[in-house]
Amino acid sequence: MELLNDMALFVEVVKAKGFRSAAEALGMPNSTLSRRISGLEKAIGLRLLHRTTRRIELTEAGQIYFERCKRIVDEARLAHEQLGEMLAQPSGVLRASLPVDFAVTYLAPLIAEFAELYPGITFDFDLTPRRVDLVSEPFDVAIRIGELADSQLIARPLASLTPYVYASPVYLKRCGVPGEPEALARHECLGILRAGAWHLSDGQRSATVPVAGRFNLNSVGMIRRLATLDRGVILMPEEIVADEVASGRLQRILPDWYGTPTNVYAITETRLLPAKTQRFIEFLRERLARRA
Template identity: 75%
Template sequence: MHGAIAVHALNDIALFVEVVKAQGFRKAADAMGMPNSTLSRRIGALEKEIGLRLLHRTTRKIELTEAGRIYFERCRRIVDEARLAHEQLGQMLEQPSGVLRASAPVDFATTYLAPLIAEFAGLYPGIDFDLDLAPRRVDLVSEPFDVAIRLGESRDSQLIARKLTSLAPRLYASPGYLERSGEPVRPADLERHACLTVLKADTWTLHDGRRSVAVPVGGRFTLNNVGMIRRLATLDMGILLLQEEVVADELSSGKLRRIMPAWQGTPMPVYAMTETRLLPAKTQRFIEFLSARLARK
């Protein structure tokens, strides 16, 4: 059969998508609570209706034919859209629920996102959280994450990026360090100071609203952990360039204070990254919540 497909075959299309996702008939059948033989027969009927073989069946696994790959890529979106539409209708009667799997940079998450996540959790008691704060960048296509919060420009054009805010880093030091080493008043002064840098950064670019200045910086410590940089700064070991949101606790306690207030670093964008635009309610609400809160900053 070519052209229009019979309405009864739409359910079989959904079954085909589940078989491919599960990488086998048995796993898909178990997940959907139906006999393996019934599932195999339904997929066979779909292939007959289309007139093309979609799957190569072996004793251990299934493999997509070329036609099957094309069909799967198109049909998975249709199935996702239908599932999303079904869920959104259900949301009219109940709160979003389920496990929200999110990835975020550890220092940004623990110092800045934590109170926002706590507030969001209070608003949506039906949502549980599985948070990955590993330093690596998770693969949203092959790993089961709903959303990743990332700082800096995205290099992956396959993902959907929603900009949440931009955060400008500023200069901070401890009272003890400033008492011992003096306080810089202009960018060039930083060359004579101990600067705590991330990942061997040897230049800080600073802006005062009218001009930009690239300043060579250095010191005895180069780190890849913002928490450690903050701690060393409170121990009078040097000047740091970080977002105010990341050093909020140290500022409120007086362990750090801002210096050279007319100058700041290059703003860093914050993005919510997803693999698709077809988002379940839990993910959509989370992104909307973060966007609204961060827009106030």
């Protein structure tokens, strides 16, 4: 790379017909430019320029070298421009692992917008509950919610989701509307993997409420569905239940209280990402921050 840079400097000196004019155009000290060209001559073992106090002249070898350097530098600049165009419109298959309910409920319209922006990208999504192995499996990125296990993977924060308390109108009519967090202990609460307690806050006070119910599941979608079927109270980010709230199948209760925020991450195996993956992560971060 340094040799190519020195070749480009040599071309500029010849075009400017002198070190001073070239140095001014390049925005670098005249002495530095002269030293770089002298170093180039030593590196290739050829005298390229005759230097006088008033001007420079190409040697015979310098003329041949200049023509070849100009062709190489021009080709390199063209390749750089083409690379920039390719990065501006990345292409290829984007393989991503996504959390099922969050992807279907919340990410789907964002992914549709991203696909519209980058028509050269095709998509291969895995929405199974399993945690894919980014090292041994051919995934570009995984979107994950919640605490991450210690690993050598690269985690880029995308957003923070705050959970609120919801129940169906029918359930609330049958069992009553809790007025304080402590009242949840007397309700059917639908939890993930036997959470045991919900930690709530209103910004000034906090409450740890023991919760129990007939259902304990490891599926956010199933918990949400059971809540719409009047089976109990849930603590869930509003992004996950937005459709149910909009349709009236669920309503928010204890409106001043919220649970512990949960982080959303983009996980990759390396920091050196292809353009398609970089654009996808940047797009999600920008859109999720806008909705926060």
